[in-house]
Amino acid sequence: LFLLPQQGSGASLGPAAPTPLTGFGLAFEDQRGARIPQRPEQTFPGSYKLWNPGTNHPQRSPYLSTRGNDINSKRGFSQEGFANYAANKYDEEKNPSGIINLGVSENKLCFDLLSNRVSIALGFPFFLSRSASKLFRSVPLIWVERMLRVARLGVDDVFSPPASEAFLIPTPFYGGISDDVYYYGNVQLVYAHLDSKVRTGTNTRPFQLTVEKLEMALWKARREGVSVRGLILINPHNPLGDIYSPAELLEYLEFAKRYQLHVIMDELYMLTVFDESVTFHSVLSIDKLPDPQRTHVVWGTSKDFGISGIRFGALYTENKDVSSAVTNLCYFHGISGITQYQMAQLLSDHDWIDQVYLPTNRLRLKAAHTYVTDELKTLGIPFLNRNSGLYVWIDLRKYLRRGTFEEELLLWCRFLRHKVLLSNGKSFQCFEPGWFRIIFTDKMHRLQLGEQGQLLSPFVT
Template identity: 45%
Template sequence: MMELVATSIGDPGDCLMMPMPCYGGVFWDVGGRAEIEVVPVHLTSKMEEGDTRPFQLTAKKIEDTYNKARAEGKKIVGILLINPHNPLGDIYSAELIMDILNFCHKHSLHVIMDEIYMMSIFDTEAKYTSVLSLPNIPDPQRVHMVWGFAKDFCMSGMRCGVLYSVNEAVNKAVDALVYFNMIPGPIQHILTEIVLDKEWLDKVFIPTKYSRMREARSYMCDKLSALGIPVRKSPSGLYIWADFRKYIQPLTPENELVLFEKFMDAGVYLTPGIEAFNCGEPGYFRMVFTVYRDHLEVGMERIAAVLKDCAENGLTKPQGANAEASANVKEESLEDLLGLLQGRISSSGWLEETRTQNWATQNPVALEQFKQAMKSQEGSGDK
């Protein structure tokens, strides 16, 4: 949906501002077929005047980025915001949103507000403001809200996006383009049945989801605290923004990837900040906690083992790691990350070592548990 809106409001070579670190897929969403450039509004751990916390977005930072880009000859057509934020988990206040809307109105800029995590706010005391709920929006013709089922309904991969805009030209353009992105009928039927069952959503699904999110996040935060890993206090999201800088010495982008590789070799996936989210400084990882509890426990045990090894032996590259790929840090974060993973598979013994036969031999207890689970599933299917 972001691609369709971006294509509708800009031309190839135009630019959209976006706070960073942020969801790295946006480079493909707006930069692929639409060929629109992303101009980062860099947020850092170093607090500036007026900030109350690290990585804080302010209207001034947006204005400074806009002025710098214009001075470089770039044509800015708008800003893309994710609220609640990915990966920081922040919620933008109504005051901040209005400040941004007023700035954009002053410069005739579009605002794409991605609210895909709007129902993933587990903190009961947090106050969330949708852009659609604001009175007296200064330029409603240039404000476009997008949302999707994937995150809030725990259905990643079930592609179905929503656009709300009062701009007739944008709606007509998206309507023409969406012909090539239509939602299959069976998926439409499934999602319709879900949203029509309002009683189940309000009394069962949403309360259960929030309760499980709070429990899982608390567990992960406690384990990270015991390891000396600071985490960002945030009220929303399916993930935690964690600070691993104490284990990355010297603190460089290259060594962030070394730690990433060590986690991968230990069988746990943590998303590195620079490579995946265009973070302006090394040492931060996004950790998803919305998984089964037993998976979470095993993952935290593996993380603890990796960090223990780093503390005792230093940050050394894991055996078989692709040194050339890990040392080559470029701007195209997601592309580089995929290249790194492909390099590890093709240039090491990783694929051979993780064949089914080898895994079964090395993990007899897990294999037996898997067999029992499969038998249980078969029994359920017969009933």
């Protein structure tokens, strides 16, 4: 099992202590060319399965069910990285040698705006009664940031082995979705792998999603006896930053309709489009949806309003059966009346959102994106130049000695040892080793990647 630091809730540890990395991080501290040890599970308990999943199991608890043990051992790069970060957070004054977090997708650019809006005094009647938690059930937006992904829609036979039913999803994709569908839904994911190669015809940009790729993955799964019942799409895409055009959206939706797939459209970043020349089209803005009863949208305030601590989200669906079933499950995901009240206040102030918050946020996102991508250009690091999200998808393949995920992991560990937390492509099921996601929505002086700063320069130049 993992031996993670348990030093409180991530409070600063003071400037002096040279805290070693935990887990597998340690192994690579001074071994750029280190090979994977013969019995790594002894040296770095529990993390072995990251490299060779399925071949070796960490110690199982006698107190837990198979499911409990699986849940317990399911800890990937992002959890490891965050645990390291939490134990040694960078702070300008208190911990200047701490880890800088460019891995977790949080927008810190508009704290000043939001703090004035949300910390108002509370209304009284909203927090006392459980009935109040039904406030949002009466409007089309009912609760659930992640429930829909989890609700196992359209999977007709709950008794057949889990491995025979699946959702289709293009890779790379935000890695949290793997947990979402696994922990409660027990749904398998079928990957349609996108890569960086640009080809002729309709495939003109790196990692472009085409119906052909979806269809190939679907048929491959079918040949292996896997029944695909849904398609998960992310728009704007995390981590690529792609924004689908209405024509593209329609192609994907028509494809889904042909195969009677539920489409779960994750629009969590819909308000982060920061280039005015680009328009985001929600799937709900399409005049005639090909299969409206199988088209569902998930949205939340975490990314678009930079308040992920609020845990507030919504599912939009026109399908009354889905809505009703999810509402029953919502019993376990009730939003506190306090939070409902504050979110109702925030989201109903259209003037402030349209005239103050969104324009300011867009300007700051664009400035930070420009700053970071200019740094990347200076460093000669290729990246996808997109216009949405809180992140850039960067290409560090030339810094791998071999094109393997072991090498990608070594580079990720090296970043972490140099106090920079990134997300590696493998944790997003990227098919090509060497891609990383870097978050740019932090204070400027933390984003000095190049020679002026300490972030990327020591090992990529």
